[in-house]
Amino acid sequence: MSITYTTPELRKIAQYHKLLLWSILVAILANLIRLTINNTSIVLPIYFAAVGFQIFALYNLGKSLKLSIVLMIFLFVCLFIPLLSLIILLFIHSQAVTALKAAGIKVGFMGADPESI
Template sequence: MQTPPPGSEPSNYPRQNLANDRQVLREVAASQRQILLCVLGQIGVAILNGVVTAAKMPSLAILVLIAILAVLVFMIMSVIRLAKALALSPVLYTILMFIPCVSLIALLMLSGKATARLSQAGIKVGLLGADPNSI
């Protein structure tokens, strides 16, 4: 097996596809932003549910239930998208979304993995993740 001389680019060795990697990083950044919005949505729905329960307003309870289901569907879609972008098992994380407190922890774990991946690539990650348009 021949090794290339130092300082020269090997021509017959596989090169990393930078355009494909950039697309994956954009997908990770967009999905992480959705995951963080899911965290905010889950907290907001929990607060809204507590207020409606304390006020004993059954007519608003149906609207809260619809909001909970909408957040759950958005969480599942976002988790599948981010897990696929990070090459993780989307089935495991999807199952975790149905367990109330565990789902919040799973969302934060996924967000942490996405932050590590983006930071490793040298992308600045803010409070709501990295801006996919800047990648």
């Protein structure tokens, strides 16, 4: 099923795609901290803050990509599973890149520039 997007929708996708890329970096850092530090009282707040940021980024990009609510809720729950969250974020990243490239927008290492759309 191919979804077409308007120019303002593509700008939103590009904007939230950048946010998702930052959340991937935060997820990697949170997982590294979780694996290296054994003090739960330090790790838990950092990890839950990272998951909160990931949920925020995933919600905004998922809404822009017109994903179903059921799928997004399932993905939100799976974000609490440490390494599965990275796979989910990379899956949504690939969907955003596919949507942007299908519209003929050049996507670089840190996403597409929303101002160039």
